[in-house]
Each structure stands twice: as C-alpha cells, then as structure tokens.
Amino acid sequence: MGCICGHDSESREKYLAPLKSILKKYEREERYLIPILQEAQGQYGYLPKDVLKEIASYLDLSLSQIYGVVTFYAQFHLKPKGRNVIRVCTGTACHVRGGAEVLKAIENELKIKSGGTTDDLEFTLETVACIGACGLAPVIMVNDDTHGRLTPDKVPAILQNYRAREKAAV
Amino acid sequence: MIVYPEGVFYCHVEADDVAEIVEEHLLKGRIVERLLFKEPLTEETIPSYQDIDFYKKQHRIVLSNCGRINPESIQEYIAAGGYEAAGKALTEMTPEEVIAEVKNAGLRGRGGAGFPTGLKWELTRKTESDKKYLVCNADEGDPGAFMDRSLLEGDPHRIIEGMIIAAYAIGADEGYIYIRAEYPLAIERLELAIEQAQNLGLLGKDILGSGFDFDLHIKKGAGAFVCGEETALMASIEGKRGMPRPKPPFPSVSGLWGKPTNINNVETFANVPYIINYGAEAFNSIGTEKSKGTKVFALTGKINNTGLVEVPMGITLREIIYDIGGGMNQGKKFKAVQTGGPSGGCIPAELLDLKIDYESLQEVGAMMGSGGMVVMDDSTCMVDVARFFLSFTQSESCGKCTPCREGTKRMLEILNRICSGEGREGDLELLEELANHIKETSLCQLGGSAPNPVLSTLLYFRDEYEAHIKDKRCPANVCEGMGAVYVIDENKCVGCGMCARVCPIEAISGKPKEPYRINEDLCISCGACAAKCPVGAISQG
Numbered sequence: 001m002g003c004i005c006g007h008d009s010e011s012r013e014k015y016l017a018p019l020k021s022i023l024k025k026y027e028r029e030e031r032y033l034i035p036i037l038q039e040a041q042g043q044y045g046y047l048p049k050d051v052l053k054e055i056a057s058y059l060d061l062s063l064s065q066i067y068g069v070v071t072f073y074a075q076f077h078l079k080p081k082g083r084n085v086i087r088v089c090t091g092t093a094c095h096v097r098g099g100a101e102v103l104k105a106i107e108n109e110l111k112i113k114s115g116g117t118t119d120d121l122e123f124t125l126e127t128v129a130c131i132g133a134c135g136l137a138p139v140i141m142v143n144d145d146t147h148g149r150l151t152p153d154k155v156p157a158i159l160q161n162y163r164a165r166e167k168a169a170v
Numbered sequence: 171m172i173v174y175p176e177g178v179f180y181c182h183v184e185a186d187d188v189a190e191i192v193e194e195h196l197l198k199g200r201i202v203e204r205l206l207f208k209e210p211l212t213e214e215t216i217p218s219y220q221d222i223d224f225y226k227k228q229h230r231i232v233l234s235n236c237g238r239i240n241p242e243s244i245q246e247y248i249a250a251g252g253y254e255a256a257g258k259a260l261t262e263m264t265p266e267e268v269i270a271e272v273k274n275a276g277l278r279g280r281g282g283a284g285f286p287t288g289l290k291w292e293l294t295r296k297t298e299s300d301k302k303y304l305v306c307n308a309d310e311g312d313p314g315a316f317m318d319r320s321l322l323e324g325d326p327h328r329i330i331e332g333m334i335i336a337a338y339a340i341g342a343d344e345g346y347i348y349i350r351a352e353y354p355l356a357i358e359r360l361e362l363a364i365e366q367a368q369n370l371g372l373l374g375k376d377i378l379g380s381g382f383d384f385d386l387h388i389k390k391g392a393g394a395f396v397c398g399e400e401t402a403l404m405a406s407i408e409g410k411r412g413m414p415r416p417k418p419p420f421p422s423v424s425g426l427w428g429k430p431t432n433i434n435n436v437e438t439f440a441n442v443p444y445i446i447n448y449g450a451e452a453f454n455s456i457g458t459e460k461s462k463g464t465k466v467f468a469l470t471g472k473i474n475n476t477g478l479v480e481v482p483m484g485i486t487l488r489e490i491i492y493d494i495g496g497g498m499n500q501g502k503k504f505k506a507v508q509t510g511g512p513s514g515g516c517i518p519a520e521l522l523d524l525k526i527d528y529e530s531l532q533e534v535g536a537m538m539g540s541g542g543m544v545v546m547d548d549s550t551c552m553v554d555v556a557r558f559f560l561s562f563t564q565s566e567s568c569g570k571c572t573p574c575r576e577g578t579k580r581m582l583e584i585l586n587r588i589c590s591g592e593g594r595e596g597d598l599e600l601l602e603e604l605a606n607h608i609k610e611t612s613l614c615q616l617g618g619s620a621p622n623p624v625l626s627t628l629l630y631f632r633d634e635y636e637a638h639i640k641d642k643r644c645p646a647n648v649c650e651g652m653g654a655v656y657v658i659d660e661n662k663c664v665g666c667g668m669c670a671r672v673c674p675i676e677a678i679s680g681k682p683k684e685p686y687r688i689n690e691d692l693c694i695s696c697g698a699c700a701a702k703c704p705v706g707a708i709s710q711g
Contacts, residue, residue, distance in 0.1 A: 033409035034392055038351070072411040072568075074393030075351055091313030092508065092544045093470035095558050129395060129562060131352065132316035134470040134544075135477055144354070 082124035091130030099138035105152035179219035232440035236324030255446035274450035276462035281435030284528035308349040312511030314542035322356035326363035332439030395566035414614035457483035461527035471545035510539025513619030515626025551648035559623035574617025591652035593639035655693035662707035669699035
C-alpha cells in the first residue's frame with residue numbers, strides 16, 4: 001500500500017524513517033501514546049494517516065483508539081498546517097479587552113476562518129482558551145512570538161512581518 | 171526594575187533609560203524621578219516598592235522568590251532557604267508528623283475546590299498498596315488564570331520541594347507533573363530544575379540519606395480543559411482520552427493504573443515548604459477561620475495595575491481592586507468582578523466589601539476556583555460574559571455525560587438567541603431550570619459548575635437580560651444586531667457630524683452645529699455612530 005503522497009514502498013519507508021527513530025525511544029506501552037503523537041506531529045507538522053497506522057501497530061492499539069485520542073485533544077491535527085501558526089487568545093481578559101475584534105480583523109485580513117489555513121499554506125489561524133498572558137490582553141501568538149495589547153488596526157502590519165520573513169528566507 | 175538596598179522601583183524602563191539610571195542613581199545616588207511609579211489615583215510618585223499600594227497590601231509566601239532569584243539556578247533557591255523544609259521533613263519528621271503539621275496549618279487545595287490537603291494526604295497514606303503515585307496538577311486551563319505558569323517559571327524548585335515532602339508523607343516513590351503544552355518556558359525550566367535536583371541527590375534513590383526514593387516525570391498535556399479534573403487527568407497520563415469517571419473510588423484509593431494516587435495543585439505544593447519550615451501556627455495565623463494562609467489571584471481586566479497578587483485570605487474585594495489594583499482603568503465605573511473562571515461567577519459592586527475565602531465566595535454564587543479575577547466596567551455586557559464562559563465550557567465538554575453535553579449546548583443556544591435580539595418570554599426561567607439540572611446531575615465538576623456564570627449574572631444583572639429580551643437593547647452596547655435602532659439625544663448633540671461621516675448606510679443627516687437625526691427606517695443598529703460620538707449623545711432606543 002502506498003503512502004498518502006502516492007509514493008511507492010521504498011519512499012514510504014523513507015517517509016516513515018523519522019517516525020521509526022522516534023518510536024525507538026519509547027517502550028511499547030499505551031502510556032507513551034500522547035508523547036509519541038506530540039513528537040510525531042513536531043516532525044511531520046501534522047498527523048498523517050500512515051503515521052498513525054505505524055504508531056498503532058507499534059503500540060498494539062487499534063487505529064480507531066488512536067483516532068479517538070487524536071481527535072479528543074485540541075493540540076493534534078489530521079490536516080497539514082500553515083508555515084506560520086497564529087493563535088488568538090480568547091481568554092476572559094482578552095475577551096473583555098476586545099480579543100474578538102482582533103480575531104475578526106485577522107480573519108478578514110487572511111480571508112480564512114478560525115481553524116482554517118490559507119491556500120498558500122502561509123498561515124493557519126487558531127484560537128486558544130488562554131495563553132496565560134492576561135496582563136497583556138488582548139494577545140495573539142504567531143509561532144512562538146507573543147504580541148500583546150493589540151488593536152484591530154495593528155493586525156496587518158504584524159502579519160506582513162511574517163509574510164516578509166517567509167519571502168526573505170526563501 | 172528594583173535597585174537595592176533602597177528598594178527603589180522603576181517602571182516601564184527601556185534599554186535607553188539604563189544609561190541614565192547608572193549615571194544618576196548608581197554613581198551619583200540621585201533617584202531618577204521620571205521613571206518612578208505613579209499611583210494611578212493620586213498621581214503621587216513613590217520611590218520605594220514597599221510603599222506602593224500594589225505591594226504593601228500583599229503577603230507573599232508562595233511568590234516570595236518569584237522575580238528575586240534566578241529560577242534556573244538551584245544554588246540560588248538553596249541560598250534563599252530552599253530544600254531546608256525537605257531536609258527537615260525527611261530526616262527529622264515521620265510521615266505522620268508531616269501530615270499532622272499540614273493538617274494543623276489548615277492548608278486547603280488551591281486548585282479551587284478547597285479540599286483539606288492534610289486530610290487528602292492522610293487518606294492516600296492509609297490505603298495499603300505496593301505502589302503509590304503523587305501528581306501535580308499544572309493543567310492550568312481557566313481562561314484568566316496564570317499563577318501556576320508564573321510559579322513554575324519563576325520558582326520551579328519550590329514545587330519540586332513541596333512534592334518531595336508530599337511524596338514522603340503519603341509514601342509515593344513516583345510522581346508526575348501534568349502541565350499544559352501551551353507553557354513551553356515552564357516546561358523547560360521544570361525539566362532543568364528536575365535535572366539539577368537529581369544531580370544533587372534531592373530526587374532519585376535514598377534522598378539525603380533518608381532511605382526515601384522519589385522520581386519525578388513531566389507529562390505534557392495536549393490541549394483539553396477537562397484534563398484539569400483529576401480523574402480525566404489520570405486517564406490522560408495513561409495515554410487515553412481525558413474523560414472523567416464517576417467517584418468513588420477516589421484517587422486516594424484507586425488512581426493512576428489503579429494505584430492510590432494523590433493529586434494536588436501547583437500552588438498547594440508551593441505552600442508546603444513554608445508550613446514545614448515555619449510551622450503550622452505561622453501559617454494558620456494568616457487568613458479567616460476556615461481558610462488559612464494566602465491566595466494568589468491573577469488580577470486582570472479593566473483595572474490600572476494588572477498582574478499576580480498574593481493576599482491573605484479574608485481581604486476584601488475592594489482592597490484588591492482599589493488599593494492593590496489601583497482602581498478602574500480610565501476612571502470608568504466598576505460593574506462586576508468575575509472570579510473562578512468558567513466555574514465561577516460575577517460579583518456586583520454592592521458586594522465589594524465581601525471578605526474573600528472559599529465559603530464566602532461560594533455563598534454569593536461565585537467560586538475561588540484557580541484564582542482568576544477579571545474586573546469589568548460599564549462597557550462589559552454581562553449577558554455576553556455569561557455566553558462567553560458557557561461557549562467555553564460547552565466546547566470543552568468531553569461529551570461523556572448527557573447533562574453537560576446536551577444541557578450546555580441548549581443553554582448556549584438560548585444565550586446566543588438573547589444576544590442576537592431574538593430572546594423570548596420564558597427564556598430566563600428555562601435557563602435557570604436547565605442550569606440547576608446540569609449542576610445536579612453532571613458527572614464531574616466541569617458540568618457541575620458550568621452554569622455558575624449564567625446563574626450569578628441572572629441573580630445580579632437580571633435587568634440586563636430583560637433589556638435584551640424585552641427592549642431588544644444591549645445596555646452596554648456590546649451585542650450587535652439587537653434590532654433596536656440608535657437615537658441621538660438632541661440636548662447632548664453638539665452637531666459635529668462625526669456620526670454622519672461614519673454611518674455606513676448614510677442614515678444620519680443634519681447641519682453642522684445643529685442636532686443630527688438618525689433615520690429609524692434605515693438604521694441597521696451597527697453602533698458605529700455611538701462609538702464615534704465625542705459627547706456620548708447616541709444610544710440604543
């Protein structure tokens with residue numbers, strides 16, 4: 001069976017090689033499922049079906065059981081994500097200080113809804129319950145950078161910065 | 171930054187200011203006036219941080235090291251008296267004596283419910299088993315709370331020390347810290363701290379020659395609020411979907427992998443070294459009759475000084491908001507303070523003199539919770555706040571039990587309807603009925619407390635709900651599309667014409683210097699005019 005990218009068995013092996021070296025670090029016990037998923041997602045950017053199948057056979061768990069865990073936790077993704085991940089805090093402090101307006105501004109700017117990814121795979125937009133930076137409300141995180149005390153009009157410049165960085169890096 | 175020994179406090183310091191501070195203060199001994207803290211209400215400048223109201227009214231036990239020592243150095247923690255309590259407990263006290271000390275101190279769980287910590291330890295101690303676990307709940311999920319994050323980032327060794335003492339008391343040889351993956355810096359510092367403690371023989375085999383073994387692991391959460399519930403948290407550590415199960419059996423009898431397990435919150439562990447070092451009396455002399463010691467609150471919202479505050483139990487809300495918090499932002503009027511996150515409630519102005527402890531907060535329909543405290547002013551719509559919390563708990567409901575899964579969904583539908591101007595007669599009664607059923611019949615405390623924000627706002631701000639339903643009007647001008655059109659108060663209007671310029675459908679007309687008028691048939695209730703009006707002359711019908 002070929003992998004999702006339609007490659008033959010040789011390239012499938014190559015595709016799964018990083019996963020195999022992750023699996024080697026863990027004993028074959030259910031308790032390691034979540035750490036393995038976290039590391040695998042770190043490697044692949046999301047959790048492709050073939051990766052999940054491989055994990056299932058390694059831990060001797062059914063694929064449906066793993067699918068159950070993956071879809072339970074907000075951190076895991078079954079679809080590819082953008083190069084830049086924007087997390088808009090929707091916590092209480094951000095809410096009362098206008099976080100919803102900031103989210104709307106980003107949605108308008110990128111023309112995607114929360115949970116979506118732009119067609120060019122530049123940005124994925126997510127909301128999180130609370131980043132724990134309430135003193136800076138309203139807050140967003142782009143990748144690992146925190147941007148605080150935002151207003152909707154500051155949004156385009158911030159996003160442009162990341163776009164520019166991507167272009168410059170290429 | 172604070173310059174010792176005088177304790178001079180400079181705020182909003184930028185890199186460019188450093189040269190001046192070095193030149194003037196450090197070399198010449200002259201205080202740089204322009205960088206001193208200004209009391210927001212009196213505009214008075216205050217040089218020493220001990221005299222600033224924000225610090226003066228606080229009583230720092232668990233936060234005593236935060237910001238003072240380098241959290242990445244175990245030596246600095248030890249120099250500040252760290253690991254003395256662990257040494258005392260392991261070499262001079264029996265586990266029973268440790269438990270007795272914590273019980274006498276009256277320490278209660280800081281995660282929100284307030285269960286007596288010593289009693290919890292005793293229950294786990296008494297269950298016979300070949301293996302016991304100790305878990306630290308650092309799955310700080312309440313929106314608006316960040317004290318656990320700050321503690322773990324600012325003083326990780328204090329938590330580890332508290333856990334060593336607790337593990338010794340209950341007889342556990344293995345521990346887990348379950349922490350949110352959204353807190354990468356806290357995880358990094360904890361990992362480093364555990365490694366340092368292992369290297370000094372404070373974790374591992376035969377700690378301090380006492381014959382007691384204890385190993386500690388970090389388990390990263392994967393983004394599920396319900397995992398803050400202890401049985402769900404344990405399911406998650408085991409690698410399963412983090413769903414709660416019925417209690418009993420309690421974790422003290424059957425927890426992780428069926429073994430007796432003791433779970434405490436980060437802040438609870440952080441209090442333990444103090445109690446062992448200074449004794450139960452030093453701790454229980456602070457606080458109220460039933461709630462001892464201090465509590466850390468995350469003070470945020472429409473207030474001048476935001477941040478973490480550690481205050482003695484029994485302090486009033488007024489002291490926290492006006493003395494420590496420096497009063498309302500931009501001089502606006504206080505409307506309510508929300509405590510306890512999605513499990514808590516909104517407390518109105520008439521209860522500002524309430525002395526805070528576990529019981530008093532519960533009596534007024536709120537909750538200590540993890541200690542989030544969000545201050546709201548007139549521009550906050552209480553119906554929208556209730557809806558906000560409910561949409562949070564509804565989306566975080568794990569779906570295992572029907573009251574929480576279906577009930578919160580139906581409640582949210584009603585609130586959405588009210589906020590969009592389609593509320594009906596009888597909606598409030600229906601909300602109350604649903605809320606009470608959900609509270610009584612949910613499997614865990616997520617559902618058991620989810621209706622609290624709605625019930626408390628219905629209790630104190632029922633008029634706002636009624637305005638939404640009967641008058642199709644949002645008194646705080648937050649809910650859009652309520653349907654009620656805007657009108658201009660002719661007596662207040664100064665005829666500047668700003669409203670006419672921002673109106674997207676040109677429904678406003680008039681001549682400069684004369685009162686403007688909104689065409690009621692055209693108005694789409696967007697509120698753009700009201701937001702722009704410099705004299706506050708525009709409001710909803």
